Amino acid sequence: MKITKRAVFTLSLSGFAPLVLADEASQAFIPLTVKTSSAQDEAKGFIEDSSVTGSTRNWFAKEKGKRGLTWGINKGNGVTERTGSRDTWVQGTIVNYTSGFTQGTVGLSTEVAAYNTVALEQGKGRVAGGGNRTLTDHNGEAVDQWTKAGLANLKARVSNTVLTAGRQSMNTPVLAFIGNRALPSSFEGVSLHSAEFDNLDFDLGTFSRVSPRTEQSLSKFRTEYGNGTTTDQVNIFGLNYQPLKSLTTSLYASNVKDVWNQYYFGASHELGDASVLGLTTGFNYYKTKDAGSSKMGAIDNDTYSLSLTATHKAHSLTLAFQEVRGDEYFDYLHETNAIFLANSLFSDYNGPNEKSFQVGYGLDMAGYGVPGLKFSVYTARGWGIDGTHYKGGGYDGIQAQDGESHYEYGFGTSYAVQSGPLKASTVRATYSAHRASANQVDGSLNELRVVTTIPFQIL
Incomplete structure (x- = not known):
């Protein structure tokens, strides 16, 4: 049955070939x-090419648990009360100083960024422990405001090669910052x-360390x-190669000390012309094997x-299939x-042995005279989650997942200011709903998010 479905899908795509190739x-x-x-x-000098920039982000979310999903509220004296909703409202601000590179064969530079968050929603019963959204103290109370050094590093450059030491941002398939909260994560290393x-x-x-999105240390x-197993060292290596004007590829490997070796291959290929019909194909593959x-x-x-x-002018339609082959989760590093x-x-x-399929639609209103305004809607479903063959270790409890399934749908809109003093500022609103069977790990909930990001330049 699987082979038949895939064959039919392939044939249906081939029917579009003449139009795509137009x-x-x-x-x-x-x-x-x-x-x-x-x-x-082309270095201009340490001071001459320095800048002070930043951004401030207002991050609001309202979650509502379904099918019995709740969050805990610490009431003191060892008592925890359960609630079916959780609210987040925080303001995250980044001020970043980046120097230029000194002139000469070897150029030196530095980057320092202060991260600050103010909790606009501080109700203990509303933030419900905070999770990775609102920083709370040991009593579950929201920390009203806090600051940390999000970035702090030194750079040395020779030709087009840069060595960076200290707290920094990375974006690779095996180690990548995550920026879906008021502040992003970053990493300590070289x-x-x-x-x-x-x-x-x-x-x-x-x-050696990660600076989480919602933690000071x-x-x-x-x-x-x-x-909850931890490690003191993560090593990565990789390359990005563009063999064709229409094809980009990536090959990466990582070693999480005494946990796993992970290998990645990715490719993206473009065909056709979006003004008629363009087709972008994306392929991603991970191999994870225990190590040390x-x-x-x-x-x-x-x-x-x-x-x-498939893209036609302002419209895009995405179909995506994903499969996990293994009796444990496909896993990655926390806060990445x-x-x-x-x-x-x-x-x-x-999930273990899970298959999933997504359908998404996007509309770019620039094609209708409103540049910066976009809409999207999608749905996805996962099935066949089976952890019953897991032999034990770091994912104990996964054995209860036997034929689990889940689905989600969502829609959103975003607008990016095109000109004026607020140019490049963005507002994005999204609504998502997820429903899961009894033992699927994500649970069932609805969430509304409204995120406003305003960039600025001081120097």
Whole structure:
């Protein structure tokens, strides 16, 4: 049955080929060439090229539990009261100082960013422990305001290669900052980014701590879905290569010390012309295998997603299939966004042996004379979640997931200011609903989010 469905799906796509190819995007090969220019040769000086910029984000969310989902409120004396709703309202502000690079063969630079959050909603019963949304104290009370150094690093540059040491931001398939709250996460370590070729660049890094979105102190790395096992070291290596004008690829690997080795391959290909019909194909694949002392137990997981997005002028339609092959979750590091999979939505659709499918539609109103205004709607469903064959270790409890399923739907709108003093400011409102069977990990809830982000420049 699976083979038949896939064959029919493939044939249906082939029927669109003549239209897609009506104005085909260039498939020309790009030779691997060394850059003729050097970023360091263009350095303007440590002070001369420095800047002070930032942003402030108003982040509001209202959650409502369904099918018995509740959050705990610490009432003191060991008493916890349950509530079916949770509210978040915080203001996060970033002020970032970035120096220029000194001139010479080796350029030196620094970057320092202060992160501040003010809790606009402080009702103990409303924030319901805060989670990863509102920072609370040991009594469950919201911390009214707090500040930390979100970034603090030194950089050295030779030609087009930069070495960074300290607290920094990374965005790779195996270690990526997550910015879906009032403030983003960041990482403590050393990294090297080399872009000496026109269509090939490399990343290399070793990291010891993560600065979470809603915490003041640094934390050890741990997995998102595991039992709380921590590690002191995460090593990454990877490259991004563009062999064709229409094709970009990425190949990455990471070692989470004594937990796993994880390997990633991704590719994105463009075909046609969006003014007639464009088709973007995305493929993502992760292989995760336990490593070292295997603190999380045996892990042997293969997870992939395949997405197809057809675009015609202002309209886009996305179909995406995702599959987990393994008796444990497809997992990634907590406080990161290192899950470059098509169906990572409200839910990650990463349960043991889970299959999922998504349909999404987007409308860009620039095509109708309103640039900056966009609408989207989507639905996704996951099925076949089966952890009954898990042998034990870091995901104990997953064995109860036997034939679990879930689904979600959502819609949203966003607007980016196009000009004036508030240029590039954005407002986004989204509504999501998720429904799960009894033992699916995400539970059932509705959520409304309204997020406003305003960038600014001081110097």
